Amino acid sequence: MTDRANPNILITGTPGTGKTSTAAQVAALSGLKHICVGDWVKEHSLHSGWDEEHQCYLLDEDKVCDALEDLASEGGCIVDHHGCDFFPERWFDLVVVLQTDNTLLYDRLAARGYGPSKVQENVQCEIMMVVLEEARDSYREEVVQALRSDTAEQLEANVSQLVAWIKQFQAQHA
Numbered sequence: 743m744t745d746r747a748n749p750n751i752l753i754t755g756t757p758g759t760g761k762t763s764t765a766a767q768v769a770a771l772s773g774l775k776h777i778c779v780g781d782w783v784k785e786h787s788l789h790s791g792w793d794e795e796h797q798c799y800l801l802d803e804d805k806v807c808d809a810l811e812d813l814a815s816e817g818g819c820i821v822d823h824h825g826c827d828f829f830p831e832r833w834f835d836l837v838v839v840l841q842t843d844n845t846l847l848y849d850r851l852a853a854r855g856y857g858p859s860k861v862q863e864n865v866q867c868e869i870m871m872v873v874l875e876e877a878r879d880s881y882r883e884e885v886v887q888a889l890r891s892d893t894a895e896q897l898e899a900n901v902s903q904l905v906a907w908i909k910q911f912q913a914q915h916a
């Protein structure tokens with residue numbers, strides 16, 4: 743059992759499933775720190791250049807883990823990222839995988855201005871449940887939880903559930 747007073751939660755899922763929306767609200771309501779890995783990579787230059795094909799920075803996994811180690815060890819982090827297999831397993835008390843209906847996800851990504859191939863690649867990733875599989879391969883079964891994120895009501899319910907889970911963790915580790 744962890745000796746952290748506050749839990750670390752990883753919120754993962756295909757781009758567009760609602761990680762940042764969920765993590766930001768959970769952080770605001772719980773007082774935990776929201777770490778959007780994509781933003782950290784840009785702000786702290788934790789990358790090894792620009793990926794022209796995918797139009798994003800090439801994340802340097804070792805640099806990201808080194809940069810987050812102290813915060814994660816302390817606890818109280820809500821980490822938001824579309825991948826999950828390179829973080830140390832010991833960091834997370836709960837790994838949430840958000841899932842969205844393919845048609846809804848298509849519309850969300852297209853509304854963002856993603857090009858057809860990027861939309862298709864991400865929708866395919868969701869259909870194949872790539873991130874859920876990655877989470878199940880990387881963390882203990884009891885730590886991984888899949889949550890639907892199709893509607894605003896589900897977003898709200900997921901946030902409430904996670905805030906309640908955090909309070910329970912804090913009470914058990916006080």
Ligand SMILES: Nc1ncnc2c1ncn2[C@@H]1O[C@H](COP(=O)(O)OP(=O)(O)OP(=O)(O)O)[C@@H](O)[C@H]1O
Pocket residue numbers: 755756757758759760761762763764824850891892893894895896897
């Ligand atoms: N459960 C939901 N119901 C309806 N709309 C949602 C839901 N979750 C997120 N959205 C909307 O979908 C879009 C993408 O959400 P968000 O940026 O939180 O996703 P993300 O998974 O963090 O994406 P990325 O990995 O690219 O950062 C936003 O416009 C957001 O308002």
